[in-house]
Amino acid sequence: xxxxxTQAPVEVARPGKRDRLIAAAQAAMLAHGVERTSxxxxxxxxxxxxxxxxxxxxxxxxxxxxVIERQRSRQQEAFAALDQRPxxxxxxxxxxxxxxxxxxxxxxxxxxxxxxxxxxxxxxxxLADDSAAVLAGxxxxxxxxxxxxxxxxxxxxxxxxxxxxxxxxxxxxxLADQDLITVEGERLKQWITSLA
Amino acid sequence: xxxxxTQAPVEVARPGKRDRLIAAAQAAMLAHGVERTSxxxxxxxxxxxxxxxxxxxxxxxxxxxxVIERQRSRQQEAFAALDQRPxxxxxxxxxxxxxxxxxxxxxxxxxxxxxxxxxxxxxxxxLADDSAAVLAGxxxxxxxxxxxxxxxxxxxxxxxxxxxxxxxxxxxxxLADQDLITVEGERLKQWITSLA
DNA sequence: GTCTATATTGCGATAGAC
DNA sequence: GTCTATCGCAATATAGAC
Numbered sequence: 001x002x003x004x005x006t007q008a009p010v011e012v013a014r015p016g017k018r019d020r021l022i023a024a025a026q027a028a029m030l031a032h033g034v035e036r037t038s039x040x041x042x043x044x045x046x047x048x049x050x051x052x053x054x055x056x057x058x059x060x061x062x063x064x065x066x067v068i069e070r071q072r073s074r075q076q077e078a079f080a081a082l083d084q085r086p087x088x089x090x091x092x093x094x095x096x097x098x099x100x101x102x103x104x105x106x107x108x109x110x111x112x113x114x115x116x117x118x119x120x121x122x123x124x125x126x127l128a129d130d131s132a133a134v135l136a137g138x139x140x141x142x143x144x145x146x147x148x149x150x151x152x153x154x155x156x157x158x159x160x161x162x163x164x165x166x167x168x169x170x171x172x173x174x175l176a177d178q179d180l181i182t183v184e185g186e187r188l189k190q191w192i193t194s195l196a
Numbered sequence: 197x198x199x200x201x202t203q204a205p206v207e208v209a210r211p212g213k214r215d216r217l218i219a220a221a222q223a224a225m226l227a228h229g230v231e232r233t234s235x236x237x238x239x240x241x242x243x244x245x246x247x248x249x250x251x252x253x254x255x256x257x258x259x260x261x262x263v264i265e266r267q268r269s270r271q272q273e274a275f276a277a278l279d280q281r282p283x284x285x286x287x288x289x290x291x292x293x294x295x296x297x298x299x300x301x302x303x304x305x306x307x308x309x310x311x312x313x314x315x316x317x318x319x320x321x322x323l324a325d326d327s328a329a330v331l332a333g334x335x336x337x338x339x340x341x342x343x344x345x346x347x348x349x350x351x352x353x354x355x356x357x358x359x360x361x362x363x364x365x366x367x368x369x370x371l372a373d374q375d376l377i378t379v380e381g382e383r384l385k386q387w388i389t390s391l392a
Numbered sequence: 393g394t395c396t397a398t399a400t401t402g403c404g405a406t407a408g409a410c
Numbered sequence: 411g412t413c414t415a416t417c418g419c420a421a422t423a424t425a426g427a428c
Contacts (some may be wrong), residue, residue, distance in 0.1 A: 031318070032318050032319070033231070033315065033318035033319070035229070035231040035232060036231060036318060036319060038420080038421055038422085039421075039422070039423090040420090040421075040422095048394095049394075049395050049396080050395090050396090051394085051395055051396065051397085051423090051424085051425095052393085052394055052395060054422095054423070054424080055393070055394075055395095058423095059422085059423080060421095060422070060423090109317075109318075110314055110317065110318075114366055114370070115314055115318070117366075117370040118306060118311055118314060118366060118369065118370065119229065119315070121305075121306065121369055121370060122227070122228050122229035122232065122305075122306075122311075123228070123229075123232060128370075131370070132370050132371055132372070135367070135370050135371065136371060139367075139371075156379060156383070159364075159367065159376055159379065159380060160360070160380065160383065162363070162367060163359075163360050163363030163364040163366070163367055163376075163380060164356070164359050164360055164363055165363065166362075166363040166366050166367065167358070167359030167360055167361065167362040167363025167364070167366065168355075168359040168363070170310055170313075170314060170359070170362050170363065170366065171331070171335075171355065171358060171359055171362065173314065173317055174310070174313040174314065174317060174324075174327070174328050174331050175328055175331065175332060175335075176328070180355055180359075183352060183355065184355060184356065184359060187352070187356065234402080234403060234404085235403075235404065235405090236402090236403075236404095244412095245412075245413050245414075246413090246414090247405090247406085247407095247412085247413055247414065247415085248411085248412055248413060250404095250405070250406080251411065251412075251413095254405095255404080255405080256403095256404065256405090
């Protein structure tokens with residue numbers, strides 16, 4: 001802490017300027033959609049001047065790509081944590097528990113992965129496939145759990161579970177009723193338990 | 197047909213100019229989203245000059261409102277047709293059959309009601325509630341069928357069915373796999389039959 | 393690397409002739 | 411009622427000083 005002025009003459013960027021932009025973009029795009037979120041909004045929220053955004057991301061699309069990559073990365077961490085649990089049924093139920101715990105945010109803005117994927121499919125965007133890969137990652141993880149439970153119809157069960165998951169959030173969001181997530185969550189947990 | 201020039205000096209609009217705009221708006225907005233659909237696109241598709249759109253709709257929002265009203269109207273017609281069938285299980289399965297028959301369009305663009313509701317919730321739009329009412333209409337119809345089947349948990353069953361319905365379309369659209377609709381459709385029909 | 397000022401474009405909406 | 415021309419604005423992206 002001594003002589004802070006004399007050392008490090010090179011201006012080191014406050015760590016995370018780029019990360020702050022990605023996080024701000026993710027939050028704003030989840031709340032208002034990609035199209036309605038301007039780079040000015042993101043820059044303001046991240047406390048970065050507008051023109052400087054283009055030093056980190058050449059286009060808005062690159063920023064969206066970074067958001068998707070961040071989702072994928074977070075998803076892998078979540079899987080790693082869940083995989084610590086001993087049985088597949090416990091892992092699936094633990095995910096449903098954390099899902100229900102987030103019901104307020106999910107009801108307010110929808111599923112981050114689902115709504116982004118839906119919006120990107122409407123554009124001519126190549127990014128749609130990247131977003132789809134995140135959803136496919138969740139589907140694959142579900143399928144692995146069911147396979148480990150010895151189910152030959154693991155794929156179909158995974159599709160049914162993911163559809164119920166995404167569909168319930170869509171309903172909760174559109175109808176503005178977070179209790180739908182609680183009720184469906186409990187029903188799905190019972191269903192999983194009955195399969196184990 | 198005689199003397200067509202001398203009669204009806206008042207220029208009667210070719211029937212359906214307004215309707216053409218609504219239909220074109222619905223198609224374009226389903227394909228590309230409300231935000232990305234410009235009034236110029238709609239006017240061009242409906243073969244109406246851009247400036248003339250404002251004679252029929254004061255704002256773009258009014259045009260979206262007309263699209264929603266059209267969805268609601270079509271939904272009522274669909275319910276009336278389905279209600280001709282003798283049993284609630286037959287009605288539900290008939291709806292799932294028509295759903296599966298439309299799997300190609302649903303996979304390409306998502307559910308017209310679900311994607312519109314999701315997008316409008318992202319905006320500050322008051323129209324979101326109008327769109328939600330259409331989804332709620334479908335939910336209510338489901339619930340009536342289960343009630344008529346003598347189920348005390350009709351509401352919960354309706355939520356589960358609608359979530360599976362919307363969630364499956366979201367997956368089929370995002371993952372670009374229309375077979376998901378076929379597989380889930382058959383599973384849901386079996387489930388309904390098992391309840392009857 | 394950082395930031396201000398601005399070029400450029402596309403869209404919603406309007407004015408006003410016919 | 412119909413249509414052309416255009417305004418005003420917001421947003422992406424760039425130029426260029428520091």
